[in-house]
Amino acid sequence: MAKIATREAYGAALAELGEKYENVVVLDADLSQSTKTNEFKKKFPDRFFNIGISEQDLMGTAAGLATCGKIPFASTFAMFATGRAFEQIRNSIAYPKLNVKIAATHAGITIGEDGASHQAIEDMALMRAVPNMTIVNPADALSTRKAIEAAILHKGPMYIRLGRLGVPEVYKENIDFQIGKGILLEEGKDVTIIACGFMVHIALEASSMLKEEGISAEVIDMHTIKPIDEEIIINSARKTRAVVTAEEHNIIGGLGGAVAEVLCEKYPVPMVRVGIKDVFGQSGKPMELVELYGIRPKDVVAAAKKAIAKK
Amino acid sequence: MDNKTLEQLKEKANIIRKDIITMLAEAKSGHPGGSLSAVEILTYLYFKEMNVDPSNPQWPDRDRFVLSKGHGAPVLYSTLAEKGYFPKEELMKLRKTGAMLQGHPDMKDTPGVDMSTGSLGQGLSASNGMALAGKIDNKNYRVYALLGDGEMQEGQVWEAAMTAAHYKLDNLTVFIDNNGLQIDGTNEDVKNVNPIEEKWKAFGWHVITIDGHDLQHIEMAVEEAKNTKGKPTAIIAKTVKGKGVSFMENQVGWHGVAPNEEQKEKALKELEVRI
Incomplete structure (x- = not known):
C-alpha cells in the first residue's frame, strides 16, 4: 500500500x-x-x-x-x-x-x-x-x-x-469525520490509546503488538485536539481505567495536555504521555528520529504497560 | 469642494474633536494625541468620500476603513457615532467593563469597525486582503487604511507594502498620520522612520504628501489616488499630534494620557472656536 x-x-x-x-x-x-x-x-x-x-x-x-x-x-x-x-x-x-x-x-x-x-x-x-x-x-x-x-x-x-x-492508510472508506468527535478505531478493555495525526497508525501497530501479549487496547483517533471530545475520553477511561496519549508533539500542551486536563478534572485514571519529551529535535532521517525521540510503536506499548501497572 | 461643503466638514471635525476630549475624560484613559491628529482624515473619508451605509454596516459593496493605528480608536468611534452607526451615549462608556467600545477597535461588536486592530503593524495586511477580495469579485469598493508614523517601525508594514504593490492594489489608499511623535519621543529619536516618501516610492507605491489638516488637500490627494491605476497610493499626511488643543499640540506626553476634568473644560473651551 x-x-x-x-x-x-x-x-x-x-x-x-x-x-x-x-x-x-x-x-x-x-x-x-x-x-x-x-x-x-x-x-x-x-x-x-x-x-x-x-x-x-x-x-x-x-x-x-x-x-x-x-x-x-x-x-x-x-x-x-x-x-x-x-x-x-x-x-x-x-x-x-x-x-x-x-x-x-x-x-x-x-x-x-x-x-x-x-x-x-x-x-x-x-x-x-x-x-x-x-x-x-x-x-x-x-x-x-x-x-x-x-x-x-x-x-x-x-x-x-x-x-x-x-x-499508511488508517481509513478505507465511509469515515464519519466530525470536528470535535474522536473516532473509536479499535475497542479494548485493558488500556486506552488516544492518538492524533502521525501517531494514529503507530498506535494501531502498538495495539497489534499488545494483542500478541494478551493485552486488549482501545484505540481512539483524536483528530480534533480542540475542542477535545471529553465524552469519548471519559467513556473509554471508565472502561479501561488506564490511558496513553500519543502525539508527534511536545508532551507539554498538546494532545497529552488536553487529555490530562479532562481526566484530572472529570475522571482521574493512570495516564502516560508519549511524545517529544520537551526537547528540540535534530537533523536525521524521519524514521530514525522517530526511534531516537521515542515515538515508535514499541514506545507506545511500553507506555501502555506502564499505565496498566499503575491501575 | 465648494465653500459650503468645506464649512460643513469643518463643523463635523470640530464636533468629533470635542467628542474625543469628552469621551477620553470620561474613560480616564486612552490616546488623545494621535486621535486629534487624524480628525480631518476621518472626517473627510466618512462625510465626503466613502460609500457607506450606517444602517447596513455589513453591506458587501461598501468602502472599507481600517484603523491600523488602533490606539486612535477615539477618533474612529466619535466619527462612527456622528455618522449614525451607534448612539453617542456609547462614547461615554469607552473602555468601561461590559462596554461595546473597547480600548482598541473590535469588529465583532462595534458596527462600522471593518477590522479589529490595536497591535501595531497588522492593519495594512488586512486591508490588502479586503482589496484583493474586491479585485476577485470585480467590485468597485475602495479600501482606506490609516497608519501611524511610528507604526512604520513594524516589519509587517513593509511585508504588506510589498504585497499591495505586487498585486497592483489600486483600490487601496493608505494614509500615514505623520505627526512625528511616538510614545518614547520623536520618531527621529526613537528610531528614524525618514525619509517616508522615498520608502513608499521604493516599495512601488504612488506617494502624495499633504497637510493632513487641510480638507481640500485631503480631497485632492484622495481624487489623485482614485485616478492612479496599477499601484496603491500612500498619502503622507503631515499632521500635528494633539491638533486643536493648545496644550496637547506636539506634546509627546499626550500620547496615551486622558485629560482630567479641568483639562477637559479648558480643551472644550478652546474648541468652541473652530479651527
Whole structure:
C-alpha cells in the first residue's frame, strides 16, 4: 500500500473542493510546492495568492479576505505559521473570529533532515491557548480530505496540522469525520490509546503488538485536539481505567495536555504521555528520529504497560 | 469642494474633536494625541468620500476603513457615532467593563469597525486582503487604511507594502498620520522612520504628501489616488499630534494620557472656536 503524506492529501482536496466551494481562496508563503497548495494554484490561479516569505502578512491578508466572505486557506510550515505569525493569528484572526483556515504542513520531527529550526513541536500548544481556535490533526489521506471539507463548512478560525512524511492508510472508506468527535478505531478493555495525526497508525501497530501479549487496547483517533471530545475520553477511561496519549508533539500542551486536563478534572485514571519529551529535535532521517525521540510503536506499548501497572 | 461643503466638514471635525476630549475624560484613559491628529482624515473619508451605509454596516459593496493605528480608536468611534452607526451615549462608556467600545477597535461588536486592530503593524495586511477580495469579485469598493508614523517601525508594514504593490492594489489608499511623535519621543529619536516618501516610492507605491489638516488637500490627494491605476497610493499626511488643543499640540506626553476634568473644560473651551 502506497503511503501518502497528509500534505499531499491536502493539496488534492483543495484542488478538488475548490470547484464546489467558490469562496475558497488559498494563500502561501513561497512554499506552495512543499505545502502542495500549488495543486490549487494550477486549477484556480485567480484564487491563489503567493504572499512571499512573509508569514505575518500571510495571516493578515487571509484575515482581510475573510472579512469579505472568502474562505482563505493560509499555508506554510507549522513552525512559521504558529511561531513567526503567532500574534497575527491571535489578534487578526482568532480575536475577531475570522473564518481563516491555517493549514500548516511539515509539523513535528518527521520533517526530518531540515532539523530543529523547522520541526514544530509546540504548534498545537500555541494554538490551544488561543480562544476561538479549533485544532485538527488528521491521521491519513482520507481523513485529511474529510477534514478539509469539514473546515470549509465550519465557520471560524481553524488550525489544521499536516505532515511531510507519507503515512499508511488508517481509513478505507465511509469515515464519519466530525470536528470535535474522536473516532473509536479499535475497542479494548485493558488500556486506552488516544492518538492524533502521525501517531494514529503507530498506535494501531502498538495495539497489534499488545494483542500478541494478551493485552486488549482501545484505540481512539483524536483528530480534533480542540475542542477535545471529553465524552469519548471519559467513556473509554471508565472502561479501561488506564490511558496513553500519543502525539508527534511536545508532551507539554498538546494532545497529552488536553487529555490530562479532562481526566484530572472529570475522571482521574493512570495516564502516560508519549511524545517529544520537551526537547528540540535534530537533523536525521524521519524514521530514525522517530526511534531516537521515542515515538515508535514499541514506545507506545511500553507506555501502555506502564499505565496498566499503575491501575 | 465648494465653500459650503468645506464649512460643513469643518463643523463635523470640530464636533468629533470635542467628542474625543469628552469621551477620553470620561474613560480616564486612552490616546488623545494621535486621535486629534487624524480628525480631518476621518472626517473627510466618512462625510465626503466613502460609500457607506450606517444602517447596513455589513453591506458587501461598501468602502472599507481600517484603523491600523488602533490606539486612535477615539477618533474612529466619535466619527462612527456622528455618522449614525451607534448612539453617542456609547462614547461615554469607552473602555468601561461590559462596554461595546473597547480600548482598541473590535469588529465583532462595534458596527462600522471593518477590522479589529490595536497591535501595531497588522492593519495594512488586512486591508490588502479586503482589496484583493474586491479585485476577485470585480467590485468597485475602495479600501482606506490609516497608519501611524511610528507604526512604520513594524516589519509587517513593509511585508504588506510589498504585497499591495505586487498585486497592483489600486483600490487601496493608505494614509500615514505623520505627526512625528511616538510614545518614547520623536520618531527621529526613537528610531528614524525618514525619509517616508522615498520608502513608499521604493516599495512601488504612488506617494502624495499633504497637510493632513487641510480638507481640500485631503480631497485632492484622495481624487489623485482614485485616478492612479496599477499601484496603491500612500498619502503622507503631515499632521500635528494633539491638533486643536493648545496644550496637547506636539506634546509627546499626550500620547496615551486622558485629560482630567479641568483639562477637559479648558480643551472644550478652546474648541468652541473652530479651527
